[in-house]
Amino acid sequence: DVKVTQSSRYLVKRTGEKVFLECVQDMDHENMFWYRQDPGLGLRLIYFSYDVKMKEKGDIPEGYSVSREKKERFSLILESASTNQTSMYLCASSLAGTGSSDTQYFGPGTRLTVL
Amino acid sequence: DQQVKQNSPSLSVQEGRISILNCDYTNSMFDYFLWYKKYPAEGPTFLISISSIKDKNEDGRFTVFLNKSAKHLSLHIVPSQPGDSAVYFCAASPLAGGFKTIFGAGTRLFVKA
Numbered sequence: 001d002v003k004v005t006q007s008s009r010y011l012v013k014r015t016g017e018k019v020f021l022e023c024v025q026d027m028d029h030e031n032m033f034w035y036r037q038d039p040g041l042g043l044r045l046i047y048f049s050y051d052v053k054m055k056e057k058g059d060i061p062e063g064y065s066v067s068r069e070k071k072e073r074f075s076l077i078l079e080s081a082s083t084n085q086t087s088m089y090l091c092a093s094s095l096a097g098t099g100s101s102d103t104q105y106f107g108p109g110t111r112l113t114v115l
Numbered sequence: 116d117q118q119v120k121q122n123s124p125s126l127s128v129q130e131g132r133i134s135i136l137n138c139d140y141t142n143s144m145f146d147y148f149l150w151y152k153k154y155p156a157e158g159p160t161f162l163i164s165i166s167s168i169k170d171k172n173e174d175g176r177f178t179v180f181l182n183k184s185a186k187h188l189s190l191h192i193v194p195s196q197p198g199d200s201a202v203y204f205c206a207a208s209p210l211a212g213g214f215k216t217i218f219g220a221g222t223r224l225f226v227k228a
Contacts, residue, residue: 004158009156035218040124040220041220042119042121042204042218042219042220042221043159043204043218044218045215045216058215090158090159092158102208102216103149103161103164104161104216105160105161106151106158106159106160107158108156108157108158109156109157109158
């Protein structure tokens with residue numbers, strides 16, 4: 001079974017703080033993703049990575065950065081947290097395959113509240 | 116501009132009846148469609164998928180139908196069970212690859228016992 005774990009289930013931070021969200025997958029997947037889930041908006045892609053040290057912007061990268069130093073770990077960084085970044089953050093991974101058939105495996109999510 | 120739309124935020128169905136969840140898309144470049152299911156406090160899990168070369172895919176109680184001309188797909192659950200109560204996300208991937216999978220806003224299904 002694929003397992004994707006996220007470092008925290010709940011996190012409360014103050015405006016302006018630097019926030020790190022960690023994600024680890026144990027199935028040797030090449031691709032890793034960070035999404036945020038907001039009511040009425042579904043899952044929106046923040047960043048993804050298709051290999052170590054490689055990253056690509058998703059649909060809403062502003063205010064975020066990522067790091068992938070090891071294949072199994074993908075970190076999301078909020079350089080200076082703001083209240084509009086209060087959300088549920090979901091990490092996912094998938095095998096590098098033929099593209100459109102990739103099924104993504106999700107972690108349990110981190111609910112971040114920025115005060 | 117939402118490329119994948121789930122217009123019903125919620126749906127309530129009696130146990131044993133059919134649940135039909137709908138999804139519309141606007142981008143004709145999508146060639147692979149997926150449904151994910153999400154329980155509270157858990158991440159989404161893959162449920163069923165369909166390629167654009169098919170119009171139907173069935174897996175047990177779950178069937179996905181694709182109408183390419185209408186850019187519409189639907190998920191049928193029959194018979195519905197209380198354990199099916201969850202949020203269902205429709206997702207679509209373009210020809211160029213799965214990196215840019217686009218998700219809908221989700222539909223919350225309530226199955227009443």
